[in-house]
Amino acid sequence: MFPPTDPLYPYFSILSFFSFLLPLIPLTWHLQAWNSASCFYMAWTSIMGLINFVNSIxxxxxxxxxxxxxxxxxxxxxxxxxYALPLGSMCIVRRLYLIASAKTALTRIERRRALIFDTxxxxxxxxxLSALRYIVxxxxxxxxQEIGCIDYTYRSAAALILINLPPIASGLVSAYYDVRCLTALFRHYQELKDSFDSANADEEFTSDRFIPIVLFTVLEMISVTPIAISALAFNFSMGLQPWISWEHVHASFAIIPVSPSDVWRSSPLRASxxxxRRWVTSGCGVVIFLFFGTTKEARKHYxxxxxxxxxxxGRDVPTSTSNER
Structure with missing residues (x-):
């Protein structure tokens, strides 16, 4: 046993716990609204937050x-x-684009198709993809130490294809939908702005609907692909191992390597x-709550x-009952 050496302990554990708890709060009404992409994203971020919390403790x-x-x-x-987090954010932006670009509300058939696609x-x-990862x-x-158990990868060309290419591909597709979504949002906002007679209604739309969506799409566009590319660059910098055979890759499969914090922190690249990896995955739960759990609709549910x-x-009674008395 060693004393915790993480200078931010236990702040990461606290963040991970909130990342587990907060996404579950708006999950119920997003299920009722058929917001399948948001629901999957909230579920994955909550699970990842729980895993990070347990590991950090x-x-x-x-x-x-x-x-x-x-x-x-x-x-x-x-x-x-x-894999699910970048794919989930891509589906969220895709759904936002479909809503922003549609002249009418999505039909039941369109929502069902979106549910199938998101699933x-x-x-x-x-x-x-997680099952295929067994190859490497x-x-x-x-x-x-301080982080817990994570997957071990035999870095090779096959690992780059299985690990780094899917997030980069989803990030590029997300960037495409980000641009289309922002364009449609600004066009849609201008139409709504012209149709509103009341300045209060215009302000309500701007603050509660328009700005959070724009901020989410911008944040998603500037974060997903750069993070995936930085992971690819890290794997390249650490060097690739030759693929000799299946038996060679899995020869020591049962051996569990361990790394004390002073060892893995001695390598700046590995430490970074x-x-x-752990701060981004735990931060996603808090971010998704800030965007979708603090809106006016969410406050009504609260x-x-x-x-x-x-x-x-028994602390309150309906108004009708009080009037009868």
């Missing part, structure tokens, strides 16, 4: 293999999550990659839930 001061079953399961889920892209594709999985997992809770606890 369990391995805060040790590199012992104390939870092999947890590591086997969590690393596979985390692998799928690394394939945000759930099935990440699971398939040289060990079951590796344990880093590990820190960026008010209704708070009123029902007060009634359930």
């Amino acid at each position: 369990v391995w805060a001061g040790n590199v012992l293999d104390v939870a092999p079953v947890w590591c086997d399961i969590s690393t596979r889920i985390s692998l799928a999550g690394t 394939i892209v945000c759930l099935i594709v990440p699971l398939v 999985q040289g060990r079951r997992y590796i344990i880093y 990659s590990l820190e960026m 008010s209704v839930a708070f009123f029902r809770l007060r009634c359930l606890l």
Whole structure:
């Protein structure tokens, strides 16, 4: 056992816990509204936040293999999550573009098609890519002090294709939809602005709907692809290993490597990659809540839930009952 050496401990654990909890709050009414892309993204960010939270607590001061079953399961889920987050943000922007560019509300058939598309892209594709990752999985997992157990990759040309190309491709597609969405939003906003007779209505649309969507698309456009490219550059900088055979890659599969924090922090590139990976995945949960859990519609849901809770606890009574008395 070692004392925690992370200078930001336990702040990362706190962030991860909120990343797990906060996306679950707006998830219910997004399910009711058939916002499948947002729901998948919230679910994945919540799961990733939970995994990061548990890992940061369990391995805060040790590199012992104390939870092999947890590591086997969590690393596979985390692998799928690394694909699902950029794909989920792409689907969110795609849906925003469809809504912003449509002259009428999406029909039930269009929403059903969007649900099928989002399910394939945000759930099935990440699971398939996570399964294919076994091709370049040289060990079951590796344990880093302060970070926990994460996937171990045999860096080769095949690893670059399986690991780095899917996020870059989804980031480029997202950038295309980002530009189209922003163009449609500004055009749609101008039409709404011309149709409003009241300045208050115009202000409400600007502050509660227009600005959060624009900020989300801009943030998504400037973050997804650069992060994916930086991960590709890191793998190149660390050097590629030759692909000799399947047996060579998986020869030491059962051996669990460990790395104390002073070892992996001694390499600036590795430390930057590990820190960026865990902070970005945990930050996504808080970001998605700020954009979709603080709108006027969300505040209405909070008010209704708070009123029902007060009634359930006997702290409040309906207005009609009070008038009768």
